[in-house]
Amino acid sequence: MKFAVIVFPGSNCDLDMYHAVKDELGEEAEYVWHDSTDLSGYDGILLPGGFSYGDYLRCGAIAQSSPVMDEVKKAAEAGKPVLGICNGFQILTEAGLLPGILLRNKNLKFMCRTVGLKVENANTLFTNEYMAGQEIQIPIAHGEGNYYCDDATYDQLKNNNQIVFSYADDFNGSRNNIAGIVNERGNVLGMMPHPERAVSDLIGGSDGLSLFKSIVKQWREANVSHA
Amino acid sequence: MRKVKIYVTLRESVLDPQGSAVMGSLHKMGYGDVEDVRIGKYLELMISDDANDVDALVNEMCQKLLTNTVIEDYRFEIEEAVSQ
Numbered sequence: 001m002k003f004a005v006i007v008f009p010g011s012n013c014d015l016d017m018y019h020a021v022k023d024e025l026g027e028e029a030e031y032v033w034h035d036s037t038d039l040s041g042y043d044g045i046l047l048p049g050g051f052s053y054g055d056y057l058r059c060g061a062i063a064q065s066s067p068v069m070d071e072v073k074k075a076a077e078a079g080k081p082v083l084g085i086c087n088g089f090q091i092l093t094e095a096g097l098l099p100g101i102l103l104r105n106k107n108l109k110f111m112c113r114t115v116g117l118k119v120e121n122a123n124t125l126f127t128n129e130y131m132a133g134q135e136i137q138i139p140i141a142h143g144e145g146n147y148y149c150d151d152a153t154y155d156q157l158k159n160n161n162q163i164v165f166s167y168a169d170d171f172n173g174s175r176n177n178i179a180g181i182v183n184e185r186g187n188v189l190g191m192m193p194h195p196e197r198a199v200s201d202l203i204g205g206s207d208g209l210s211l212f213k214s215i216v217k218q219w220r221e222a223n224v225s226h227a
Numbered sequence: 228m229r230k231v232k233i234y235v236t237l238r239e240s241v242l243d244p245q246g247s248a249v250m251g252s253l254h255k256m257g258y259g260d261v262e263d264v265r266i267g268k269y270l271e272l273m274i275s276d277d278a279n280d281v282d283a284l285v286n287e288m289c290q291k292l293l294t295n296t297v298i299e300d301y302r303f304e305i306e307e308a309v310s311q
Contacts, residue, residue: 058295065292094295101297106244148241148298173244 001219002028004042006072006088008063009034013049013086013196020196021046025212032068039071043219044081047072047088049141049194059102059144060090069095081125081215082188086142089180089190098183098190099157100149102142106173110143114205116168117179117193121161124182125218126189129210135168136207138193145192147174147181160184165191228273230308231285233293233301235268241298267299273308281305 003021007014014031021029029046032039039045052063063069069091076082076097084092092098105111114137122132130136149157154175157163165180172192180191195208237243246264253261270293274281285303294301 057293061292061295093297101295103241103298104244106242108244108248150240150297173242 001043001216002030002041003044003046004032004039005029005046005048006036006068007031007033007048008050008052008066008091010052010054011048011050011087013194016194016196017046017048017085020199020208020212024199024209025216027216034063034066034068036068037071039068039075042075042080043223044083044215045072045075047082047084047091048196049086049088052087052091055144058094060087060092060094063087063091064094073097076183076188079185079187081219083126083211083215084188084190085194085196086145086192089192090144092188092190097188098181099153100147100175100181102144102192103146103148103173104144105142105146105171107171108143110141111145111171112139112141114139114198115171115193117165118168119164120166121164121182123161124164124186124189124214126182126211126214127164128217129214136210137198137205138195138208139197139204140193142172142192145172145174147178147192149175157181162186164189165193228276228308229278229281230306231272231274231281231303232306233270233272233285233289233303235270235294235299235301237265237267238298238300274305 005017018029090102093101116135117138119130119134122130162181167177167179182189195211198205198208246266250264289301
C-alpha cells in the first residue's frame with residue numbers, strides 16, 4: 001500500500017508519519033509537497049501535524065486553500081483513506097471534509113503529554129484492529145484541540161457513529177471529550193492525538209500502530225486477491 | 228481604490244477562553260464593572276477600482292477563507308480610499 005504524506009510549509013510531524021508507515025509498517029510512503037496537483041498514484045493520504053503557515057488567520061485555514069487540497073477532496077470522494085492528525089485534523093475541518101472546528105484549549109495552554117483515549121467505534125477502516133471501548137495511550141501535543149460543533153452536528157456525529165476516539169479525561173474542553181471523528185462515509189478520519197508518535201515501545205508506547213495496521217488490513221482485503 | 232474594513236466576532240454560542248482570561252485580569256486591576264469580554268479580529272483590505280461588485284467579492288472571500296462561519300460572524304464597511 002502506498003501512502004502520500006502531504007507536506008505544507010510549517011508541517012513538523014511529516015517525518016514521524018513517514019517513519020510510522022515506512023519503517024514500522026513496512027509499507028510504501030512518499031512526501032508530497034502542498035502544491036502537487038496529482039494524488040492518483042497513492043492508496044492512502046496522510047495529513048501530518050505541525051503549524052502549517054504558522055497557524056496564521058486560523059489553524060489550517062491557509063493550508064486548506066493549497067492546490068493539493070482539491071486532490072485530497074478527490075481522494076476522499078473516491079473512498080480512499082484520508083487521515084489528518086493534529087494540524088491535519090484542523091486542515092480537514094477548515095476544508096469542510098469534516099464538520100466542526102478546533103478551538104483554543106479551554107485553559108489557553110499548549111499541552112503535551114500522553115493521554116488515555118477510548119475507542120468509541122472499532123468498526124471503521126482506521127480502528128478495526130482495536131476493540132470497542134478499549135482504552136489506549138496516545139500522546140497529544142496541541143494548543144488548539146478543543147473540538148467544537150453545534151448541537152445538530154453533534155447529534156449527527158453521535159447517531160452515525162462518527163465519533164471514533166474520545167478522551168478518558170477532559171483537559172482541553174472538547175465537546176463530549178471528542179478526540180477524533182470520521183466523515184459520514186467513514187473514510188476520512190481527523191484526530192488531535194498523535195498515533196504516529198506511539199508506534200514502538202522504544203519511544204514509550206505502541207498503541208498507535210494498530211491504527212495504521214487497520215488501514216493496511218482494510219486496503220489489502222479490498223484490493224489484494226489471494227490466488 | 229477602496230478600503231474594506233472587516234470585523235470578525237465570535238458567535239454568541241461559542242465560549243471565548245481568551246476573553247474570559249482578559250476579563251479576569253481587568254477585574255484584578257479593579258475594573259469590576261466589566262461584565263464580559265469577547266475578542267475578535269479586524270482586517271483591512273485594499274481593493275482595486277477594477278473590481279465590480281465589491282460587496283459580493285468581500286462576502287465570498289469571508290466565506291471561503293477570512294472567517295469560519297461555524298464559530299464566527301462578520302460585518303464589513305467599504306470606504307473610498309484616497310490614493311497615495
